[in-house]
Structure formats: structure tokens, C-alpha cells
Amino acid sequence: MTAFAQEWWWPYVMIVVAGFLATECWRWLGVVAAGRLREDSLLFAWVRAVATALIAGIISRLILFPDGVLGDAPIWLRLAAVIGGVIGYKLLNDRLMAGIVSAEVVLIGGWLFLL
Amino acid sequence: MTNQNIEAAEDDDPSEFEGGAYWFRQGAIGAFCLPTLILMMAFVGFTSLAREVGLTLIEVLMMSLLMWALPSIVVLTGALSAGVGLIPAAIAVALSAVRLMPMTVALVPILRDGKRTKLWHLLIASHFVAVTAWVFAMRNLPDLPRAARLPFFAGFGGTVHFVVLCSTALFYMALPVIPPPLAAGLVLLTPVYFMFSMYQASRTGGDKLALGLGLVLGPVFYLLFPGADLLLTGFVGGTIAFVAWLFATKRAEL
Numbered sequence: 001m002t003a004f005a006q007e008w009w010w011p012y013v014m015i016v017v018a019g020f021l022a023t024e025c026w027r028w029l030g031v032v033a034a035g036r037l038r039e040d041s042l043l044f045a046w047v048r049a050v051a052t053a054l055i056a057g058i059i060s061r062l063i064l065f066p067d068g069v070l071g072d073a074p075i076w077l078r079l080a081a082v083i084g085g086v087i088g089y090k091l092l093n094d095r096l097m098a099g100i101v102s103a104e105v106v107l108i109g110g111w112l113f114l115l
Numbered sequence: 116m117t118n119q120n121i122e123a124a125e126d127d128d129p130s131e132f133e134g135g136a137y138w139f140r141q142g143a144i145g146a147f148c149l150p151t152l153i154l155m156m157a158f159v160g161f162t163s164l165a166r167e168v169g170l171t172l173i174e175v176l177m178m179s180l181l182m183w184a185l186p187s188i189v190v191l192t193g194a195l196s197a198g199v200g201l202i203p204a205a206i207a208v209a210l211s212a213v214r215l216m217p218m219t220v221a222l223v224p225i226l227r228d229g230k231r232t233k234l235w236h237l238l239i240a241s242h243f244v245a246v247t248a249w250v251f252a253m254r255n256l257p258d259l260p261r262a263a264r265l266p267f268f269a270g271f272g273g274t275v276h277f278v279v280l281c282s283t284a285l286f287y288m289a290l291p292v293i294p295p296p297l298a299a300g301l302v303l304l305t306p307v308y309f310m311f312s313m314y315q316a317s318r319t320g321g322d323k324l325a326l327g328l329g330l331v332l333g334p335v336f337y338l339l340f341p342g343a344d345l346l347l348t349g350f351v352g353g354t355i356a357f358v359a360w361l362f363a364t365k366r367a368e369l
Contacts, residue, residue, distance in 0.1 A: 011170075011171075011174050011195060012174075012177065013201070014191070014194070014195060014201060015174060015177050015178055015181060015182075015191070016177075016181065017201060017205060018191060018194065018201055018204035018205035018207075018208050019177075019182045019187075019188075019191045019208060020182060021205070022187075022205045022206075022208040023181075023182045023183075023187050023208060023209075023212040024181075024182075025209075026209070026212050026213060026214075026215040027215050027216070027219050027238075027241035027242060027244050028238055028241065029219075030215060030216040030217070030218065030219025030220045030222075030241060030244070031219055031223055031234070031237045031238050031241050033219075034220045034223035034224060034227075037220065037223070037224050038224055039224040039225055039257075042361070044221065044224055045319075045357060045360070045361075046353065046354070046357045047220045047221050048217075048221040048253075048325075049321055049325040049352075049353035049354070049356045049357040049360070050217045050325075050349045050350060050352075050353030050354070051214060051217035051218045051220075051221050051349070051353070052317065052322050052325040052326050052329065052353065052356075053326070053329035053332070053349045053350075053351075053352030053353040053356065054213065054214040054217060054329065054345055054346075054348060054349030054352075054353070055214055055246060055309060055329065056310075056313065056325065056327070056328070056329025056330045056333060056348070056352065057329045057330075057332065057336070057337075057344065057345050057348030057349065058186055058211075058306075058309070058333070058345065059306045059309045059310050059313075059329075059333070060306075060329070060330045060331075060333040060334050061333050061334065061337055061344075061345075062305060062309075063303075063306045064334050064337075065334070065337060066302065067164075067189055067190075067193050068164045068167070068189075068193075069163070069164065069167075069295050069298045069299050069302060070299045070302040070303055072295060072299065078303070081303060081307075082306075082307065082310075085307050085310075085311070089311055094315070096150075096308075096312060096315065097149060099307065099310075099311045100153065100304065100307055100308055100311065103307045104300045104303065104307075107299060107300055107303055108296045108297065108299075108300045111295075111296035111299065112296055
């Protein structure tokens with residue numbers, strides 16, 4: 001398999017098989033598994049809780065164990081940015097934009113002035 | 116639940132389909148909102164990562180178009196740059212994309228108009244399932260008539276997808292180098308935006324508890340059981356939150 005790694009078409013095979021099929025199959029499985037599931041059932045409430053917890057797991061993984069350039073910021077700065085975001089969000093009456101802007105200000109400002 | 120009347124009627128009443136084009140346009144208009152802008156910026160962060168590891172514009176656009184889930188795209192970018200084989204890369208991506216299944220299962224009962232909705236319509240619309248469209252749909256669709264939901268979601272999802280693809284291409288060509296602090300800021304957008312929008316989308320105390328438990332359990336399981344961590348986080352955190360919510364509401368009823 002790795003013998004093909006130098007061929008020009010290899011990245012496209014990777015994107016279609018390891019990218020497209022590996023993500024899209026979960027969506028199709030989800031449609032099929034939903035079956036006759038009803039919006040007001042307990043099973044639906046459980047599935048929603050599982051989906052929510054899963055996304056929350058991704059959130060903390062992206063913050064605590066990031067790939068690439070965010071990983072160059074020290075962990076205390078990343079955590080400070082998130083805490084700053086939560087404070088900004090709460091101070092300005094649960095505004096999405098306030099939370100995001102204050103997290104960004106803490107991260108970028110902290111990087112520029114403290115590192 | 117306020118939807119019970121609609122639910123009870125869903126299997127017998129005929130519903131209006133002629134409004135489909137109208138609702139598709141409404142969804143497309145709804146796509147011009149803050150979450151789309153944030154998603155655009157998050158994809159800009161990804162293009163700078165992609166340029167760093169040497170992906171071409173075609174590869175970047177193919178990944179965005181075919182996968183449409185930023186965390187999984189980042190995983191595949193890492194695999195491509197590390198020269199990982201096809202099977203390990205597919206497994207890594209599939210594990211990062213597991214969340215799409217419960218998200219889709221939770222969305223379909225809201226999206227569907229009883230038996231009138233065709234399965235292949237749902238299969239196509241499911242491509243737009245990603246955190247942005249999901250949070251938007253879970254918040255806004257329950258207020259719409261059932262027949263309006265699928266066209267509205269398709270209009271919203273398709274427009275967000277198209278706008279983000281265009282901006283990704285433009286930024287890939289226009290922005291050769293982003294300074295590291297700014298690039299880190301763009302990468303941070305995804306988790307921070309997910310966190311606040313999930314919090315806003317949570318309808319019950321159970322949802323909020325699931326969010327909190329997932330945030331805490333995610334890193335614990337990542338260190339203890341790497342690979343299976345996301346699934347475990349979802350099942351353990353979600354089930355505890357669901358059971359706690361069930362007990363709390365049942366006690367209130369009695």
C-alpha cells in the first residue's frame with residue numbers, strides 16, 4: 001500500500017476512502033439507525049445526550065491536546081483563553097460573540113506579550 | 116414537550132409540499148449569520164495548517180467538500196502529512212467522525228415529516244450534518260412546520276457549505292503565511308465556538324450536564340484509552356447525564 005505513496009493520485013484515494021467514506025458512512029448509519037425514532041421519546045433524549053457528550057469530548061481534546069500551531073501555545077495560555085472566554089460570555093449576557101472574542105484576545109494577546 | 120400535538124398528527128394529516136422552494140430560500144437566507152462567519156474563519160485556520168504540510172488547493176477543497184467536518188479534516192491532514200497508510204488513516208478519521216452518527220440520529224426525527232419524507236432525501240441532507248448546521252437545526256427547526264424542515268435545512272446546509280468552500284479557496288490563494296499567534300487563534304475558534312454554541316443549544320439540564328461531563332471525561336479517557344476515548348466519553352457522559360436528568364424530572368412530576 002505504501003508503495004503507491006509517491007504516485008500523484010495517491011492523496012486523492014486517501015481523501016475519498018479515508019476521508020469521504022470514513023466520515024459519510026456515520027451519517028448514513030445515523031439516518032438508517034434513526035428508523036422510526038420519535039422526537040418525544042426517551043431513547044431520543046438519550047441519543048441527544050450521547051451526541052452532546054461526544055462533541056464536548058472533542059472540544060476538550062482540541063483545546064488540551066491540539067495538533068499543529070495551537071500546540072505551540074503553552075497549556076496554561078490555552079486554558080486561560082478558554083476561562084477568559086467563559087467570563088466574557090457570562091459578563092455580556094450569554095453572547096456567543098463576546099465569549100469567542102474574549103477567548104481570542106486572551107490567546108493572541110497572551111502569545112504576543114507574555115511569550 | 117410542546118411538539119406532542121404535531122407528533123400525534125404526523126402520520127395521518129397530509130402536509131403541504133408546495134412551500135418547499137420557499138423554505139429552501141429561507142434556509143439559504145438564514146445561512147448568512149455569525150456561525151457561518153466563524154466557520155469560515157475556522158477553515159482559514161485549517162488552510163494555513165494545510166499549506167504548512169504541503170497540501171494542494173485541490174486536495175484542500177476535496178477534503179472540505181467530501182468530508183465537511185473540521186475535526187476529521189484536521190485528523191486526515193495529519194495522516195497525509197505523516198505519510199500514514201490508507202487503513203490506519205481511515206481508522207483514525209472514522210474514530211474522529213463517530214460523533215456524526217448520534218448527531219444524525221438525534222436530528223432525523225426533527226427533520227422528518229412522518230412517512231412522507233423519502234429515505235434518499237435524508238441520506239443526501241445528512242451530508243450537511245456537522246456541528247454548525249446541527250446546532251442551528253436543533254435550535255431552529257422545532258419551531259417550523261414539519262414539511263418546511265427538510266427544505267429549510269437543505270437550503271441552510273447547502274449555502275453554508277458553498278460559502279465556506281469559496282472562502283476557503285480564496286484564503287488559500289490569498290494568504291500565504293499567517294503569523295503563528297493569529298493562526299493559533301484561528302485554530303482555537305473551532306473548540307471555543309463549539310463550546311458556546313452547544314451550551315446555547317442545550318434544551319434541558321440533561322444536555323448541559325452531558326456537555327460538562329464530556330468536557331471533563333474527554334481528556335481523562337484520552338489519556339486512559341486513546342483511540343476509544345470519544346466513544347467512551349459519549350456513552351459514559353451521555354448516559355450519566357441522561358439518567359440524572361430522568362431522575363430529576365421524574366421526581367419533579369411525582
